Amino acid sequence: MISIRGVVKSYPLPSGRCTAVAGIDLDIGTGEFVTVVGRSGSGKTTLLNLLAGIDTLSAGEITVAGTPVHGLGGSALASWRGRTIGLVFQFFQLLPTLTVAENVMLPMDLCGTRPSRGRRTRALELLDRMGIADQGGKLPSALSGGQQQRAAIARALANEPPVVLADEPTGNLDSATGDAVLELFRGLTRDGTTVVMVTHERDVSRFATRQVTLADGRIVDDRPTCAPAASGISSGVTVFGGTTAPEPAEQGRVS
Numbered sequence: 207m208i209s210i211r212g213v214v215k216s217y218p219l220p221s222g223r224c225t226a227v228a229g230i231d232l233d234i235g236t237g238e239f240v241t242v243v244g245r246s247g248s249g250k251t252t253l254l255n256l257l258a259g260i261d262t263l264s265a266g267e268i269t270v271a272g273t274p275v276h277g278l279g280g281s282a283l284a285s286w287r288g289r290t291i292g293l294v295f296q297f298f299q300l301l302p303t304l305t306v307a308e309n310v311m312l313p314m315d316l317c318g319t320r321p322s323r324g325r326r327t328r329a330l331e332l333l334d335r336m337g338i339a340d341q342g343g344k345l346p347s348a349l350s351g352g353q354q355q356r357a358a359i360a361r362a363l364a365n366e367p368p369v370v371l372a373d374e375p376t377g378n379l380d381s382a383t384g385d386a387v388l389e390l391f392r393g394l395t396r397d398g399t400t401v402v403m404v405t406h407e408r409d410v411s412r413f414a415t416r417q418v419t420l421a422d423g424r425i426v427d428d429r430p431t432c433a434p435a436a437s438g439i440s441s442g443v444t445v446f447g448g449t450t451a452p453e454p455a456e457q458g459r460v461s
């Protein structure tokens with residue numbers, strides 16, 4: 207699903223060049239749940255941004271779902287990203303003036319996926335799957351941090367992307383709510399979605415299938431984890447909404 211070959215990313219600085227990614231080769235298969243860990247400044251976010259085509263390569267090649275990302279630009283890149291990549295961020299990045307349902311509809315609006323009548327239905331289905339069906343009409347600011355991240359994940363899934371890229375998605379959540387997010391990602395992989403997640407937390411091996419460690423822009427470790435088989439989404443289980451993420455724990459989250 208993802209092929210990374212000889213990837214380098216450097217930034218010009220007044221004092222010289224900063225090499226954030228210093229030569230990475232990596233293959234990630236369909237349905238893998240890969241965590242990318244490493245010290246601050248090791249190049250994790252840069253690598254994720256390169257995968258999403260948010261940043262441009264200095265050297266090398268990246269192919270995602272059969273498309274050479276390095277060969278795309280402008281509207282073709284934006285269209286490809288909208289249909290292929292679901293992005294999840296630490297601070298949710300929901301548009302504050304749109305309702306939660308409208309936020310989830312946004313990727314479909316931008317990419318023209320589904321007839322416009324079907325977009326709201328799809329958004330409400332996704333919110334239901336995330337356990338926040340009753341929050342669709344509210345503005346994001348009315349939701350807890352955990353609920354906002356569920357909404358952001360619903361938005362990321364709107365166009366049924368084969369790849370989800372998440373940058374510290376649990377960094378702003380308490381541990382129970384964060385675990386529920388990780389459980390959700392694990393459930394997605396059962397349906398064949400590939401998940402790559404940057405995290406500072408090393409103790410996520412029970413959710414992910416593989417852990418890649420970066421140092422100074424290079425891979426210094428790449429190993430399978432002992433995560434049990436994925437479950438959840440495809441079996442119809444609501445990952446959130448009280449079954450695996452009890453509300454009392456979420457009330458303690460940072461919002």
Ligand SMILES: Nc1ncnc2c1ncn2[C@@H]1O[C@H](COP(=O)(O)OP(=O)(O)OP(=O)(O)O)[C@@H](O)[C@H]1O
Nearest residue numbers: 217224225226244245246247248249250251252253
């Ligand atoms: N736009 C930029 N211009 C110049 N240098 C940059 C830029 N973006 C990142 N860097 C540098 O590249 C290196 C890698 O940064 P990156 O954000 O990828 O690391 P990270 O592992 O994600 O760090 P953290 O865990 O703190 O988020 C750092 O030295 C950073 O200062």
